[in-house]
Amino acid sequence: MKKLAPTLRLKNLAKTFDSQLIFENLNVDVYENEIVALLGPSGCGKSTLLRMIAGLESVDTGGIEFSESMQTGVGYVFQKPILYPHLDVAGNVALGIADKISKKKRNEKIANELCLVGLEGFSSRKIESLSGGEAQRVTVVRALLNQPALLLLDEPFSALDIPTRRKIAHDTRAVLKSKKTSAIHVTHDPQEAEIIADRVLNWDEITSHRMEEE
Amino acid sequence: MAGATVKLRLKPSQSQVQNSFRTLVVAVFLIGTMLPFVYAFIRLKMVTGWTFWQALSGFDTVYGGSEALRFTLLEAFASSMLTVIIGLPIAWFLSRHQWRRIRLLRAFLAVPFVTPAIVAAMGFLSLIRQDGILTKIGIDLRLEEGIIGWFAEVSGWQHPGHFIALITAHAWFNLSLMIRFVEPTLSSLDPAWEEQLSMLPGGKTRISRLKNLWIPVIGPAVLCAASLSFLFSFTSFALVKWLAPTSHTLESLMAEAGSSAGIAGYRIESSELIYSVALLQFLILLLTLWITALLQKRYSERLSLLSEQGVRKHHGPPSRLAKLVILLGILFTLLPFVSVLISSFQARKITNGSVKYEWTLEGWSNAWSGDLSTMGVGEAMSNSIIYALCTLIVALPLGWILASTIFKLEQSGWSKSSKLLDLACMLPLAISALMVGLGVLLGGLRWYPEMFNWFLLPVYPHVLLTVPFVVRVMLPAYHSLDPGYTEQCKMLNLSPLRTWHHGTFMFLRGPAVVAGSLTLAFSLGEFGASWLLVRSGTWDTLSIVVDQLMSRPNFDPLIHPTAMAAATMLMLLTFALFLLAERFRAHDQRSGF
Numbered sequence: 001m002k003k004l005a006p007t008l009r010l011k012n013l014a015k016t017f018d019s020q021l022i023f024e025n026l027n028v029d030v031y032e033n034e035i036v037a038l039l040g041p042s043g044c045g046k047s048t049l050l051r052m053i054a055g056l057e058s059v060d061t062g063g064i065e066f067s068e069s070m071q072t073g074v075g076y077v078f079q080k081p082i083l084y085p086h087l088d089v090a091g092n093v094a095l096g097i098a099d100k101i102s103k104k105k106r107n108e109k110i111a112n113e114l115c116l117v118g119l120e121g122f123s124s125r126k127i128e129s130l131s132g133g134e135a136q137r138v139t140v141v142r143a144l145l146n147q148p149a150l151l152l153l154d155e156p157f158s159a160l161d162i163p164t165r166r167k168i169a170h171d172t173r174a175v176l177k178s179k180k181t182s183a184i185h186v187t188h189d190p191q192e193a194e195i196i197a198d199r200v201l202n203w204d205e206i207t208s209h210r211m212e213e214e
Numbered sequence: 215m216a217g218a219t220v221k222l223r224l225k226p227s228q229s230q231v232q233n234s235f236r237t238l239v240v241a242v243f244l245i246g247t248m249l250p251f252v253y254a255f256i257r258l259k260m261v262t263g264w265t266f267w268q269a270l271s272g273f274d275t276v277y278g279g280s281e282a283l284r285f286t287l288l289e290a291f292a293s294s295m296l297t298v299i300i301g302l303p304i305a306w307f308l309s310r311h312q313w314r315r316i317r318l319l320r321a322f323l324a325v326p327f328v329t330p331a332i333v334a335a336m337g338f339l340s341l342i343r344q345d346g347i348l349t350k351i352g353i354d355l356r357l358e359e360g361i362i363g364w365f366a367e368v369s370g371w372q373h374p375g376h377f378i379a380l381i382t383a384h385a386w387f388n389l390s391l392m393i394r395f396v397e398p399t400l401s402s403l404d405p406a407w408e409e410q411l412s413m414l415p416g417g418k419t420r421i422s423r424l425k426n427l428w429i430p431v432i433g434p435a436v437l438c439a440a441s442l443s444f445l446f447s448f449t450s451f452a453l454v455k456w457l458a459p460t461s462h463t464l465e466s467l468m469a470e471a472g473s474s475a476g477i478a479g480y481r482i483e484s485s486e487l488i489y490s491v492a493l494l495q496f497l498i499l500l501l502t503l504w505i506t507a508l509l510q511k512r513y514s515e516r517l518s519l520l521s522e523q524g525v526r527k528h529h530g531p532p533s534r535l536a537k538l539v540i541l542l543g544i545l546f547t548l549l550p551f552v553s554v555l556i557s558s559f560q561a562r563k564i565t566n567g568s569v570k571y572e573w574t575l576e577g578w579s580n581a582w583s584g585d586l587s588t589m590g591v592g593e594a595m596s597n598s599i600i601y602a603l604c605t606l607i608v609a610l611p612l613g614w615i616l617a618s619t620i621f622k623l624e625q626s627g628w629s630k631s632s633k634l635l636d637l638a639c640m641l642p643l644a645i646s647a648l649m650v651g652l653g654v655l656l657g658g659l660r661w662y663p664e665m666f667n668w669f670l671l672p673v674y675p676h677v678l679l680t681v682p683f684v685v686r687v688m689l690p691a692y693h694s695l696d697p698g699y700t701e702q703c704k705m706l707n708l709s710p711l712r713t714w715h716h717g718t719f720m721f722l723r724g725p726a727v728v729a730g731s732l733t734l735a736f737s738l739g740e741f742g743a744s745w746l747l748v749r750s751g752t753w754d755t756l757s758i759v760v761d762q763l764m765s766r767p768n769f770d771p772l773i774h775p776t777a778m779a780a781a782t783m784l785m786l787l788t789f790a791l792f793l794l795a796e797r798f799r800a801h802d803q804r805s806g807f
Contacts, residue, residue, distance in 0.1 A: 056409055075413065082410035086430035095416030095426060139410075146415050 005067055007032050007182045008053070008150055013062035015048055022048055023207040026062070030150065030182055035173065037193035038186045040203025046186035047079070050152045053184070066150075075143035075151040075181075079158060081135035083127045089114070089138055090123040096145035113141045116178075117171055133157075133164045140172055144179055151176065153185040157192065169195040236622070239615045240635065247641055247678055250650075253657030257476045258489040269489045270497075276487045278462055283494070286448055286463040289377065293384035293447035294440040300385050301392025302436060304543040308393060309400035311532035319540065320397070321796040323547055324390035328732065328792045329785065330739025331387075331452035332757045336764070336781040337550025338383045338457055340557035342375075343774075345571045347553060355379045373460060380457045384450060386546065388443035395439040396432055403431065404520050405528045438509040445502045448495075449646035451742040452757075456764065464495045465648050465742070472648075472746055476656040488656075492649055499644040507637075554785060558778035562771040577775025581783070587762075589752075591780050594759040595787065601744075601755060602737040605676040609733050612677065613639075613684025614726065620685070621692035639685045642678045650675040651743030669753055675743035680736050684729040691725035724798045731795030735788045756784040 006029035014024035022045040030036050040046050051057040053064055054076050083092045093110045101109070107123065114122050117137040122130075130138065136156050143151055153172070157165040173196045176183050187193050193200045259265070264272060273279050304323065313319055326334065341348050342355040352360045355375035362375050411417030411427050451465045462470075468491050471484040532540070558578060560571040584590030589597075616639050623632035642650060654675050658665050665671055700717030708716065741757040748758055763777035 054413060076410065078406050078410055080404075080406065082404075082406050084407070084411075084427070084430065087426075095411065095414045098415035142414065 006030060006065075007034075007067045008184075009063075009065040010049075010053070011063045011065065013049070013052065013064070014060050015045060015052065015057070016060050017048075024061075026207045028201065028206050030184060032067075033177075033180045033182060034199065035176055035183045035185060035197045037197030037200045038184060038203060038206070039188065039190060039193045039200055040186070041188055044203050045207075046203065047154050050076070050154050050184065050186060053150075054152055073146070073148050075146070075148035077136070077139050077143050077151065077153045077156045079155045081132070081139045081156070083130070083135055083138060085127045087127070088123070089119075089125045089127070089130070092127065092138060093123075093142045093145065096142035098146045109145075113145060114138075116175055117141055133160050133168055136160070137168060137171070140168075140175065144175060144181060147179060147181070149182060151181050151183040153183060153196075155187050158187070158189070165189070165192055166195060172196060236615065236619045239612065240619055243612060243616060243681070244638060246674075247638070249661070250653040250657030251645070253661050254476070254653045254655075255489070257656050258485050258492075261476060261478050261485040262482060262489055264486065264489060266493065269486075269493050272486065273490045273494055276490050277483065278467055279464075279487065279491060282462040282464050282467045282491070285461050286465070289380055289384070289454075289458070289461075289463065290444045290448040292377075293381040293388070294443040296381050296385040297388045297392055297443040298436060298440050300543075300546065301389050301439070302396065303539050304389070305393045305396040306400065307532065307536035307539045308543075309397040310529050311536050312526040312530060313532060313540075316526075317796070319544075320393065321793070323393055323543060324796075325551075325789065325792060326387050326547060327390040328735045328739070328788055328795075329387070329551075330741065330757055330788055331450065332456075332741050332760045333554065333739065333781045333785045333788070334383055334387055334550060335452045335456035336557075336760060336778055337554045338379055338386075338453070339764075340553040340774075340778060341550060342379055343557070344569055345560075347549065376458045376460060380453060381447075383453050383457055383550075384443070384447040386550065387450075387453070388439075388446055389543075389547065391439040391442050391446075392436070395435040398522075399432055399435050401522045402520055402525055405525060407431075434509050438506055441502055441506045441509060445499060445506070445643070448499065448502070449648070449742075451646075451648050451745075452761070455761075464491050465646060467491055468495075468652060469648055469742070469746065472652050472655065475652075488652065492652065495649065496645065499646065503640060503644050551785060554778050554781050558775050558782045561775050574772075574775065576772050578779045580772055580776040581763075581779035589754045589759055591756065591759065591783050594754050594756045594780070595783060597753060598738050598755040598757070598784075598787075601670070601672050601676060602734045604670055604673040605680055605737040606730055606733050608673070609677045609680040609684055609737075610726065610730050613681045613729065613733075614688050614722075616681065617685045617688035617692055620689060636685070636689075640682050643682050647675070647679055647740060647742030648746065650678050651746035654743070655746055672740075672744050672747050672753065672755070675747065676737045676740055679740060679743065680733040683732050683736060687725050687729040687732065688722065691722050695721055727798035728795045731791045731798075735791040735795070738791070739784065739788055756780060756787075760784065 008028075008030040010026055010028040012024075013026040015022040026049065028036070028038075038046050038049070048057060052059055054074055083089075084095075087095075090107060090110045093113065094106060097106060097109070111120075111123055114120065117140060119134060119137055119141070122134070122138070127135070139156070140153075157168050160168065169192050185193070185196050190200075255266075258269075262269070273283075308316075308319065308323070340346055343349070344356070348355060354360050354362055355378055358366050358373065358375040362378070366372065366374050407427065408423070411423055416426050417423045448463075449465055450463070451469060454461070454463045454466050455469075468488055471487045474481045474484040475488040476485055558581075559573055559575065561574045561576060563570050563572050581591045584593065616635070620632045620636050620639070623629075623635065645653070654671070658671075695718065699721070700713060703713040703717045738755075739757060740755075741761070744755050744758055745761065748754060754762070760777050760780045763773060763780060766773050768774070
C-alpha cells in the first residue's frame with residue numbers, strides 16, 4: 001500500500017479517569033482509504049480512544065491531528081445499535097443525510113444504501129422488528145451516508161452470533177472500500193479484525209500502559 | 215412426589231374463594247362509586263324534568279355557565295402552560311446532572327403536590343397581602359399597582375392580578391407532576407442516544423436535536439404532565455375560592471348552588487345548574503383523562519433506559535446554570551410555606567393611618583383555643599386524623615385488592631377487563647372532589663337521608679378520592695414483582711398464607727407504606743367534598759377551620775394570623791406524612807404518583 005500523509009495522526013495520547021491512568025503514549029497513524037483494526041481486551045480503553053477521536057471525551061495529553069482532506073468529518077457506530085424507536089428504518093437513516101433533497105430523492109437514496117447491506121425493502125420497517133444484525137447494518141449505512149472521511153466502529157458486532165458477525169464484517173469492509181472511507185475498528189476478536197481490516201494493531205503495541213483486564 | 219404436586223397448585227376451592235372475594239370487592243367499589251352519582255342524577259332529573267341531552271344543551275341558559283366555562287378553560291390551559299414553562303427547566307437540570315442528595319431534592323420539589331389546597335391558598339394569599347413578599351418587591355397582585363397595574367392598563371385586561379396569582383398557584387401545585395413524569399425518562403436515557411445523534415448531520419444543531427430527539431423522547435411525558443395539570447387546575451376549588459374571588463369556575467359555580475340543589479319545587483335553577491354543569495364537567499374531565507392515558511402509554515414505551523446512577527455520572531456535576539435553576543425552583547417551592555409560617559406570627563396594626571405588621575403569638579393561641587363560632591385547632595386536628603385514619607383503613611386494603619385484581623386479570627390474559635377495571639378505578643379522579651361531595655350529598659338525600667347525622671360521612675368521599683392513588687402506587691409494584699419468589703415458596707411446600715407473605719407481601723410493604731402515607735396526606739388536606747358534606751360544627755376538619763377563619767370579616771387583625779396558624783399546623787402534619795412516604799419509596803419508583 002502506498003503510504004500518503006496520514007488522514008489521522010494520534011500522537012502521544014494519554015487518558016486518565018478518576019486519577020487512574022487508562023493509557024499513555026498512544027501513537028497511531030491512519031491513512032486514506034485504510035481500515036485499521038485495534039485489537040485489545042475489554043476495558044483497556046479502546047472505546048475511550050474512539051470517543052476521544054470523535055470529540056466525545058477530552059484529551060488529557062498528546063494530540064489528535066486530522067489531515068486537511070478530512071472535510072466531511074467523522075462517523076461513529078456504537079457498540080449497541082442506536083436507532084430511535086419513534087422513527088422507522090428510513091427515518092433513522094435519513095438522520096445521516098446532510099443535504100436538503102426532495103423526499104422522493106431521499107427515499108430513493110435510502111433504499112439504494114439499504115440494498116448495499118442486504119436490507120432491501122426495509123425502509124418502512126419498525127425498529128422493534130429488526131434483529132441485532134439488521135439493526136447494526138442500518139447504523140453502518142446511516143453513518144456512511146454523509147460520506148465521512150473516517151468511520152469509527154466501536155465493537156459494533158460484539159453482541160451478534162459468530163456467523164452473523166463474520167458476515168457483517170465482510171459486508172462492512174466491502175461497503176467501506178466501495179466508498180473509499182478510512183476506518184478504525186476496535187474489537188477483541190482477532191478473526192473479525194483480520195476480516196475487516198487492512199492492518200491489525202495490538203493494543204500493547206501502540207501504548208506503553210494497559211489497564212488490568214476486567 | 216405426588217404430595218408435592220398437589221401442593222404446587224392452589225386447590226380449586228381456594229382459588230374460587232379468592233376469585234369470589236375479589237369479585238365482591240370490585241362490585242362493592244363500583245357500586246360505592248357509581249351509586250351516589252346515579253341517585254344524584256336521577257334526583258336532579260326528577261327535580262328539573264330535564265333529560266341528559268336537555269341538561270347538556272341547556273348549559274348556555276344556565277346563569278353564569280358560559281362565563282364560568284370560559285374562565286375554567288382559560289385558567290386551566292394557562293396553568294398547564296405555566297407548569298410546563300416553570301417545571302420543564304427544573305426537571306431538565308435535575309435529571310441531567312449528578313446532584314448530591316438527589317432523593318431529598320426530588321422529595322422537596324414534590325411537596326406542593328401533597329400540600330392541602332387550602333394551605334396553598336393561604337400561602338399565596340399571604341404572599342400577595344399588603345405586606346407580603348411579592349408586594350415588597352413591587353409585584354402587587356392584590357391592588358394591581360406598579361408593574362401589574364401598568365400591565366392591566368396596557369393590555370386593557372381588568373384584574374389580571376388575581377388571574378396571575380391563581381395560575382401561578384396552580385403551577386406551583388402541579389410542579390411535581392412535571393418532575394415525576396419527565397425526570398425518570400431523562401435521568402435514565404442512554405447517553406449514547408444523544409451522542410449518536412450529535413455525530414450525524416440530523417443532530418448537528420440544537421434545533422435538529424430538539425426535533426429528532428428531545429421532542430419525541432420527552433414530548434409525550436411533558437404533554438402527559440400538562441394534561442394532568444390541566445385536569446387538576448380545571449377541578450381546583452380552594453385556590454379559585456381564595457385567589458380569584460371575583461371569577462367563577464365550573465367547580466365554584468356548583469359549590470355555590472350545591473346546598474340548594476336537588477330539592478323538589480325549591481330553587482329549580484340551582485338543580486338545573488348543577489345538573490348541566492356537572493354533566494359537562496364530567497365529559498370534559500373524561501376526555502382529558504382519556505388523552506392522558508393515551509399519552510402515558512406513548513411515553514412509557516420503547517426507550518433505551520440505563521441505570522440512573524450511571525447516566526448521572528456520565529453527565530457529571532451540575533453546571534452553574536443548573537444550580538441556579540434548581541435554587542430558583544427550591545425558592546419557588548419554599549416561598550408559600552415560609553410565607554404562611556411568617557404570617558401566622560404577624561398581626562396587622564394601624565397607627566396614624568398607616569398599616570404595620572407586628573410580631574405576635576396571639577394567632578397561635580387563638581387558633582389553639584378556638585372560640586364560640588370556630589373550633590380549636592387541636593379538636594379540628596383530631597377530627598381530621600380520625601377521618602384520615604378511617605379513610606386509610608378502608609382505602610388502602612380496597613385499593614390494594616383492586617390493584618392485585620387488575621394485575622391478576624392482566625396475568626390471566628384478560629387484558630380488556632383489566633384495562634376496564636383500571637379505568638373504573640380512575641373514575642373518581644374524573645369526577646372531582648366537589649362532584650364526589652355533591653354526588654354523596656344529592657344521592658344520599660334520596661337514598662338514605664339519615665346518613666347526614668353520621669359523623670363519619672366525610673370518610674365516604676375521602677375513600678373514593680384516595681383509592682385511585684393507592685391503585686396507582688400498588689399496580690407498578692405488582693408489575694415489578696418477581697414471580698420466582700412465589701414459585702420458590704410453593705416448591706418449598708409453604709402454606710398459601712406463608713407463600714403470600716414471603717413471595718408478595720414482603721416486596722409490597724414499601725409501596726403499601728407509600729400508598730398509606732399518601733392516603734393519609736390527601737385525606738387530611740381534602741377540602742372540596744368535606745366543605746359540602748360537613749354538616750355540623752363538631753365535624754369540622756383543619757381545612758374547614760382554616761376556610762372558616764379566613765371567611766370572617768377582616769377587621770379583626772388576629773383573623774389572618776389565626777387562620778395562618780391553623781394552616782401551618784395542617785401543613786406540618788402533611789409534611790410529616792409525606793416524608794414518611796418518601797422514606798419508603800423505592801429508588802426506582804419515581805414516575806406517576
